[in-house]
Structure formats: C-alpha cells, structure tokens
Amino acid sequence: MNVQPIQVELGDNSTALALTWSDCGTLVLGAETLRRASRAASEIRRQVDGIELMIARGFHVAGFEPIGNYALRLLFSDGHDRGIYPWSYLRELAEQQPA
Structure with missing residues (x-):
C-alpha cells in the first residue's frame, strides 16, 4: 500500500477532499x-x-497545507485549523466509509 497519495484536490465546492x-x-x-x-x-x-x-x-474545507511528506493540515470554514491528518489516517478514514 502506498502511504502518500499522488494527488490531492478540493472538490464539490470545497465540501470534499479527493485523494x-x-x-x-x-x-x-x-x-x-x-x-x-x-x-x-x-x-x-x-x-x-x-x-x-x-x-x-x-x-467546507477552506484549504490545506502539506506537512512534510507525511500529512496534511486542513483548514476549515469554522476556523478550525489545528488538525494534522497523516496520509495513513486519511486513507483509513476513506476506506472505512460505506461504499
């Protein structure tokens, strides 16, 4: 399994993150x-x-910043900007969603 995605984009008017x-x-x-x-x-x-x-x-997601080669810092429209999301955690969250 590749840990780091090859592309990260905001989609659906910034209401989703596509990895x-x-x-x-x-x-x-x-x-x-x-x-x-x-x-x-x-x-x-x-x-x-x-x-x-x-x-x-x-x-919505107001933006994101890479943290080294291991994570993203997500910025949200409610002002929350303290969460660091490692690539492995993002993938785990995505794979846990119902199909």
Whole structure:
C-alpha cells in the first residue's frame, strides 16, 4: 500500500477532499467527516466531554497545507485549523466509509 497519495484536490465546492493513490484510485472524504475526525487536542477534549460539534450550513474545507511528506493540515470554514491528518489516517478514514 502506498502511504502518500499522488494527488490531492478540493472538490464539490470545497465540501470534499479527493485523494488519489496509485494503487487504488481516488477516494473522497467529505468536509464534515474530516472535521469530526480531527485528532487535535481541543477536539479530543470536546469529544471526551460529550460536547456535540455543530456543523453550520455551507461548511467546507477552506484549504490545506502539506506537512512534510507525511500529512496534511486542513483548514476549515469554522476556523478550525489545528488538525494534522497523516496520509495513513486519511486513507483509513476513506476506506472505512460505506461504499
């Protein structure tokens, strides 16, 4: 399995992130799925405290930045920008989605 995708793009008016791997094609993750899967300390604390994440209408991925060769930092329209998403974690999330 290739860990790093060969292409990363925002799709569907930035409401999805499309990742293309050489061994399995393109897998798409929705912005809401990505936001809820953030491993940032503040998000883990929110989940532990049982606080529901409210997603506003029009929510989207505002941008992304590569972190070395191992991950992406995702920037969301609600201002959350602390989550680091390793390639392996993004692929795991994408493969866990229902077909």
